[in-house]
Structure formats: C-alpha cells, structure tokens
Amino acid sequence: MSFETVLPYLIVLGKCVFAVAFVMQIVPLLIWGERKGAAYIQDRPGPNRADIMGIRAGGLVHTLNDVVKLVMKEDIVPQHVEKFYWALAPVIAMTVALVTFIVVPFGDTFMGVPLKVSDIDGGLLFVLAMTSLGVYGIMLAGWASNNKFSLLGGLRASAQMVSYELAMGLSAVVIFLGSGSLSLSVIAEQQALPLELGFISIPAFNWNVFSVPGAIAFILFWVAAFAETNRTPFDLPEGEAELVGGYHTEYSSLRFALFFMAEYANMIVASAVTATLFFGGYNVPFLNGETIRANADTLVALIGFGAVPVLLFFSALAWKRRNRPFYRAIAVDDIRHREPKFWTATWLGLAVVHAGVGVLGLSGIIGANGPTGIGPDTVAFVLQLTALALKVLLGCWIMIWVRWTLPRFRYDQLMNLGWRVMLPVALVNVFVAAVWIIVKESLFA
Amino acid sequence: MALPAPRKKLSTPESVYLVEVIKGMFLTMSHVIKNILDQDRFRTIEYPDMRKPMAARYRGAHRLTTRPDGKVKCVACMCCPTICPAKCITIIAGEAADDPAEKFPIEFDIDMLRCIFCGFCVEACPKDAIRMDTKIYEINAYTRQDMVHNKSYMINLMDGLKPEAEDVYRAHPEQAPAGYTFDEKPVA
Ligand code: SF4
Ligand code: SF4
Numbered sequence: 001m002s003f004e005t006v007l008p009y010l011i012v013l014g015k016c017v018f019a020v021a022f023v024m025q026i027v028p029l030l031i032w033g034e035r036k037g038a039a040y041i042q043d044r045p046g047p048n049r050a051d052i053m054g055i056r057a058g059g060l061v062h063t064l065n066d067v068v069k070l071v072m073k074e075d076i077v078p079q080h081v082e083k084f085y086w087a088l089a090p091v092i093a094m095t096v097a098l099v100t101f102i103v104v105p106f107g108d109t110f111m112g113v114p115l116k117v118s119d120i121d122g123g124l125l126f127v128l129a130m131t132s133l134g135v136y137g138i139m140l141a142g143w144a145s146n147n148k149f150s151l152l153g154g155l156r157a158s159a160q161m162v163s164y165e166l167a168m169g170l171s172a173v174v175i176f177l178g179s180g181s182l183s184l185s186v187i188a189e190q191q192a193l194p195l196e197l198g199f200i201s202i203p204a205f206n207w208n209v210f211s212v213p214g215a216i217a218f219i220l221f222w223v224a225a226f227a228e229t230n231r232t233p234f235d236l237p238e239g240e241a242e243l244v245g246g247y248h249t250e251y252s253s254l255r256f257a258l259f260f261m262a263e264y265a266n267m268i269v270a271s272a273v274t275a276t277l278f279f280g281g282y283n284v285p286f287l288n289g290e291t292i293r294a295n296a297d298t299l300v301a302l303i304g305f306g307a308v309p310v311l312l313f314f315s316a317l318a319w320k321r322r323n324r325p326f327y328r329a330i331a332v333d334d335i336r337h338r339e340p341k342f343w344t345a346t347w348l349g350l351a352v353v354h355a356g357v358g359v360l361g362l363s364g365i366i367g368a369n370g371p372t373g374i375g376p377d378t379v380a381f382v383l384q385l386t387a388l389a390l391k392v393l394l395g396c397w398i399m400i401w402v403r404w405t406l407p408r409f410r411y412d413q414l415m416n417l418g419w420r421v422m423l424p425v426a427l428v429n430v431f432v433a434a435v436w437i438i439v440k441e442s443l444f445a
Numbered sequence: 446m447a448l449p450a451p452r453k454k455l456s457t458p459e460s461v462y463l464v465e466v467i468k469g470m471f472l473t474m475s476h477v478i479k480n481i482l483d484q485d486r487f488r489t490i491e492y493p494d495m496r497k498p499m500a501a502r503y504r505g506a507h508r509l510t511t512r513p514d515g516k517v518k519c520v521a522c523m524c525c526p527t528i529c530p531a532k533c534i535t536i537i538a539g540e541a542a543d544d545p546a547e548k549f550p551i552e553f554d555i556d557m558l559r560c561i562f563c564g565f566c567v568e569a570c571p572k573d574a575i576r577m578d579t580k581i582y583e584i585n586a587y588t589r590q591d592m593v594h595n596k597s598y599m600i601n602l603m604d605g606l607k608p609e610a611e612d613v614y615r616a617h618p619e620q621a622p623a624g625y626t627f628d629e630k631p632v633a
Contacts, residue, residue: 040480041473045487219463325485329495405473406466417462 015117019101026392027264028063034400035059041404054335055342067257075253078145085144090251090258093137097265100130104272105185107282107384108289110377115282115384116185123184124176127273128169131228134266135161138230138237141259142247153246156411157230157237163418164227164234170426171217171224174433175208175277184273188281192288204285209278213433218278220426225270227418229263232403236411271395272388279391282384292383293376296366300379304358308351315347499580504564506581507555507594508602510574517600519574521550525566533559534566553596557584579603 032047036059039046047059055061077083103123107115120126135158142154179187187208195206208214227234238246248259275281284292292299321327322340330336360366366375409417458464480486490497499505510518521538539551567577579602586592594602 037477040477043476043480043487044489045484045491048491321484326491326494329491401470401473401477402466405469 011113012117015113015115016102019104019106019117020098022106022389023098023101023265023268024261026268026389026396027261028060028067029393030264030267030396030400031066032058032060032063033397034403035062037397037400038404041401051336054338056336056339070254070257073253075255078250080146081250082144082146085140086250087255089137089141089144089247090255090262091137092140093134093262094258094265096130096134096137097262097269100127100269101272103127103184104269104276105188105281106388107381108189110381111374114185115381119183119185122182124172124182124187124277127184128165128172131168132161132165134228137262138247141251142237145247145250147250149243149245150247150249153237153243153249156243157247160227160230160234160236160414160418163415164224164422167220167418167422167426168224168228170423170430171220172277173430174213174217177430177433178208178211178214178437184276184281188276188283191280192283194288203288203291207278207280207283211436213429213436214278216425216429216432218274220422220429221277222274223417223422225274226399226402227414229266229270229399231263231267231399233406233409234414235403235408236414267396267399268392271392271399274395275388275391281391282388284383284387287383289380289384292380293372296376296379297361297364299361299383300366301358301361304354304356304361307354308358311347311351311354315344315351318343318347499582501578503580503582504562504567504577505579506557506584506602507560507566507575507577507599508579509553509596509599510576511600516544517549517553517574517596518572519550519553519570520546520572521548522571524569524571525575528565528569530563530565531559531561533557550596553599554593555599556593558589558592575599 036046047062048056050056050059050061050065052061052064077086102117103120103126105114105116105119109115138157138161139154142150142152142157145151145154175187176182179190181187181190191207193206194201194203195210209218226232230237237243238248243249248256251259287299318340321343322337327337327340366379369375512518519536521536523536523538526532526534526536533556535552535554535556536550537552538548541547541549562577564577566575581602584592
C-alpha cells in the first residue's frame with residue numbers, strides 16, 4: 001500500500017483524534033472553571049491546596065487529583081442492576097456527546113483538507129438526532145439502575161429532553177430558512193460573508209444572531225440547550241434534594257466519571273453548535289479566511305507583539321502576588337513560595353516566545369509564497385480554531401455562570417416554560433424569520 | 446393540610462424571567478470581577494496556613510497552673526469533678542505532709558472526648574488552678590487513650606509538649622498561642 005492510498009485515511013483519523021482531543025482537553029478546564037467560578041461567585045477562594053512541587057496553578061491541579069481519584073476508586077456494581085444496560089448507559093452518554101462534535105467545522109481548510117471530521121449534508125439534523133439519542137444514555141441509566149430515585153431521574157430527563165427538543169428544532173429551522181442548507185460548514189461559511197446593506201458592505205456582523213428572528217432563535221436554542229444538557233436551572237434529573245443523585249446514583253469510579261465528563265462534553269458541544277449556528281462558528285470577525293491568508297505576516301506580527309505587553313503585565317502581577325497575606329503567613333521555607341516566581345518566569349517566557357513570533361511575522365517568511373501554502377494556512381487554522389475555542393469557552397462560562405446564579409425550576413414550571421412559552425414563541429419565530437427573509441431580499445437585492 | 450402560601454403576583458417583566466435572570470447574572474458577575482481584581486477580598490482563613498486570632502475568653506484546652514515552686518495550685522478540692530456536667534474529670538487526691546496545702550492531686554485526668562468545653566470547672570475552682578485560656582483548639586490524637594489529658598500534660602501544655610498541632614506551631618511560630626514555648630521540658 002502506497003502512502004497516497006493511506007493518506008486520506010490517516011487524515012480522517014487525525015481529524016477524529018483532533019476533534020476528540022479538542023473536547024476532552026476543555027473538560028478539565030471546565031471542571032476547574034465550574035469550581036473556581038462557583039467559588040468566586042460565592043466570595044470564597046475555591047480549590048487551592050493541591051500542588052505539584054509547590055505550584056498550585058490556581059486549583060488546576062485538583063482536576064488532576066480528581067482523575068487519579070476516580071480511576072483508583074473501587075468500581076462497585078450493585079447486585080440489583082440490569083448489568084448489561086447499566087454498563088452500557090455511561091458509554092452511550094459519552095459517545096453521543098463526542099460524536100455530535102464531528103459535524104462542527106473548526107476551520108475552513110488546511111492545505112486543501114476541509115477542517116471538519118465529517119461534512120454531512122444534513123449536519124444540523126445530525127446534531128438534533130444525536131442530542132435526542134443522548135436521552136437514551138440517561139434513560140437506560142435510570143431504568144437499569146433498578147431503583148426508584150434513578151428511575152424518577154431518568155423519567156424526568158426523558159420528559160424534559162423530549163419537550164425541549166421541539167423548541168430547539170424549531171429555532172434551528174430559522175437558521176436553515178436563512179441559509180438554505182443543513183450543513184454546518186455551509187452555515188458557518190455564509191456567516192463569514194460581508195454584511196451587504198445595499199450601499200455599504202461590512203466584513204462582519206453577518207452572524208445569524210444579528211437579526212430579529214436570529215436573536216430570538218438564539219435565546220430559545222440556548223435555553224433549550226440548557227435543558228438538553230441537564231444543566232441548572234433545568235437539572236431536575238439529578239435534583240439531589242429529591243432524587244439523591246438521580247440517574248447516576250448507582251454509579252461509581254470511572255462509570256461515574258463518564259457521566260460526569262459526558263455532562264461537560266455536552267456543554268462543550270452545545271456551545272460549539274450554538275457558536276456555529278448563531279455566532280459564525282470559526283469565523284474571526286472582520287477577518288475572513290482570504291483576509292487572514294493574504295495578511296498572514298502582518299497578523300502574526302500584530303498578535304505576537306500585541307501579546308507581549310499583556311504578558312509582561314501578567315508577569316508583573318504574578319511578581320506582585322508574592323506580597324499577598326497568604327505568602328506572608330506561610331513559613332519562610334514553604335515550598336509554595338516558588339509559585340509567584342514560577343508564574344513570573346512563565347509569563348516572561350511566554351512574552352519572549354510571542355516576541356519571537358512577532359519577529360517571525362515581521363520577517364515575512366510566512367507569506368513569502370503568496371496567500372497559499374502551509375504558512376498562511378497555519379495562521380488561518382490557529383486563528384480560526386482560537387476563535388471557535390473562545391466562543392465555546394464563553395458559552396460554557398455562561399452555562400457555569402447561570403448554574404451558580406439561578407435556582408432550579410420546579411417541574412411544572414419547567415414543563416410550562418417548554419410547552420406554553422418556548423414552543424409557541426419558536427413557532428411564531430419561524431414565521432417572523434420567513435417574513436424577515438422576504439423583506440431583506442426585497443430591500444437589499 | 447396547610448393552605449398554600451399566597452403567591453406574589455409577578456409584574457410583566459418578572460414573568461418573562463429573562464430580565465430578572467439577566468439582573469441576577471450581573472449581580473453574580475460583579476462578585477466574580479471584584480474577586481478576580483482583589484484576591485484578598487475573601488473572608489476565608491486559609492487554615493492551617495493562616496489562623497484566626499482567638500478571643501481572650503475563648504475556651505481552649507485545659508491547663509493546670511502552678512505555684513512559684515513549680516507544684517500545681519490544685520488542692521484536689523473536688524469542686525471541678527463535681528460541677529463538670531460531662532463527668533470527665535477524674536482526680537485521685539493525695540496527701541502532702543510537708544506542704545501547707547496538705548492535699549494535692551496524684552492523678553488529674555480530663556477526658557477530652559467527653560468534655561463539652563462549658564468552662565464550669567474553671568469557674569468552680571477556688572484556687573485558679575485550672576484554666577482554659579490556652580486558645581489551643583487542635584485537641585487531637587491518634588488513640589482514645591491519648592485524648593485523656595493527664596496532669597503532666599496539662600501542666601506543660603503551654604510548653605509545647607503535646608498537641609498534634611505542635612508540628613504546625615513549630616513551622617509557624619508566629620501562629621502559636623501567645624505564651625507558647627518550644628523548649629521541651631521533662632515530663633513532671
Ligand atoms: S469544661 Fe465543662 S465539661 Fe469540660 S472538664 Fe470543665 S466542667 Fe467538665
Ligand atoms: S476545682 Fe481547682 S483546686 Fe479543686 S480539684 Fe479542681 S482544679 Fe483542683
């Protein structure tokens with residue numbers, strides 16, 4: 001077998017690994033964000049004790065500890081469960097969460113390779129189908145656990161997810177009414193087009209959220225996404241006050257970790273899909289793919305040198321932190337005194353690296369062969385991936401933020417909101433979108 | 446069955462939820478931003494690295510006071526075991542012919558697992574022989590037997606002989622209770 005025949009498979013494999021890694025890398029970050037965000041909202045410092053050689057990294061080390069703890073824990077299989085389905089449930093939950101990500105584009109192209117794992121024509125339908133499959137993981141867990149609390153949790157989850165899927169689907173209708181395609185990459189590309197106002201063309205603000213039906217659809221989609229991912233204020237399936245732990249009561253060790261990670265993976269995927277549908281996906285505002293590639297050198301120089309003062313500022317902040325009351329309270333020979341020095345050095349090092357990147361941009365090597373080739377493509381890839389990652393992280397932060405702000409809904413309120421508010425609004429919004437498109441086309445076309 | 450409590454009628458913006466939700470979110474975000482900008486804003490005391498200064502009247506572990514000649518002030522009058530509501534003080538009295546006090550405790554044990562830190566023993570003592578002014582709250586041990594503080598332990602408590610917190614005090618002398626010394630004295 002020659003390299004040429006294997007290459008396409010290798011590329012697909014690489015993209016799969018990349019997509020899974022992208023999601024799985026953000027998971028620990030989110031767990032940290034959840035803890036630290038909760039703590040800061042509640043005016044307490046949050047996790048800050050675990051350390052590696054005195055470096056606590058603001059509590060990030062705790063996430064590592066969690067992994068070790070969950071892996072080392074005893075995997076208890078209760079006597080009364082339906083073993084096969086019980087073991088299957090967390091796997092389904094995790095798989096479905098990860099699989100949804102394959103239709104989300106994370107860049108336009110890299111050396112001619114489209115940057116999405118799979119460009120399914122009905123990508124949006126695939127997302128909706130997968131989110132509705134996600135309910136099976138929870139339902140199976142609830143049913144196979146063979147205990148009343150898990151069963152109630154599973155029941156609640158299925159009722160809730162089925163109800164909110166309608167509003168979610170209807171708000172997605174608005175998007176493909178506008179785009180004429182169900183493919184997420186087409187939807188993302190269309191949002192990169194400049195905004196044509198007849199007399200002026202702006203290379204930004206063409207995201208779907210910048211229109212009346214789009215904004216309403218976004219709010220509906222986002223609220224439904226909360227319900228689909230079982231996040232507060234819609235986390236009734238695991239309402240610990242009534243249901244112990246809900247559907248994952250009977251799980252321990254890695255199986256519990258799978259459910260736990262699936263929740264975060266779901267958050268990431270929901271944010272990624274929302275970003276793609278409403279916020280231009282991987283698009284950098286004012287910079288579409290061609291602009292980035294044509295000005296690769298300038299951009300690299302700007303970003304490289306622009307980051308230097310910021311990083312120096314961080315470095316100075318880290319250096320200042322050595323005078324905090326905490327460092328004055330601990331013993332002089334305490335290992336944690338390294339921490340401010342470590343961060344000062346790290347930020348300084350990063351500043352040097354960024355200065356180097358800036359010099360690289362100034363030298364003009366990247367775009368020497370014109371706007372094609374590996375240099376400009378790498379710049380475009382990095383920028384677009386960063387844009388997507390930032391949008392995803394922002395979405396996830398909003399989920400965390402809402403979780404620590406709002407109390408849980410009562411079950412009848414949840415159903416009322418889903419069926420009597422969101423569904424009619426979503427239906428009306430479809431008509432608004434149709435009218436909007438006609439008006440827009442007759443005005444500007 | 447109790448009647449349901451009357452519900453407040455929601456105004457129109459309140460019944461839409463979204464406005465109120467966003468208001469609430471701004472409130473929580475303002476806390477996050479304030480806390481990021483000033484990380485010493487927290488009231489959290491990072492025990493064991495930091496300690497709360499205890500109030501002067503804080504009732505900590507018991508100690509037995511001594512006379513200038515080094516003997517305990519306690520005259521084994523049995524006031525404290527009598528008043529102790531937890532019945533955790535055990536005193537075996539002895540006679541000292543060469544001492545004007547005539548009576549002294551041979552054994553003086555307080556079972557800290559049973560003590561409720563009411564301070565009655567301190568109040569009852571006619572000789573100011575027992576005090577709870579050590580501000581030591583780390584009363585811990587690996588065995589139940591070690592939780593029974595005996596006479597020599599309580600005499601030397603402030604001389605750094607026993608509590609498990611000793612290690613911490615040694616590492617952070619500035620956090621040890623006032624008057625705590627570290628030179629090891631032989632057990633009396
Ligand atoms: S503090 Fe109260 S319970 Fe403890 S020994 Fe004294 S009298 Fe007894
Ligand atoms: S009350 Fe005072 S003098 Fe009397 S036995 Fe107790 S400690 Fe000793």
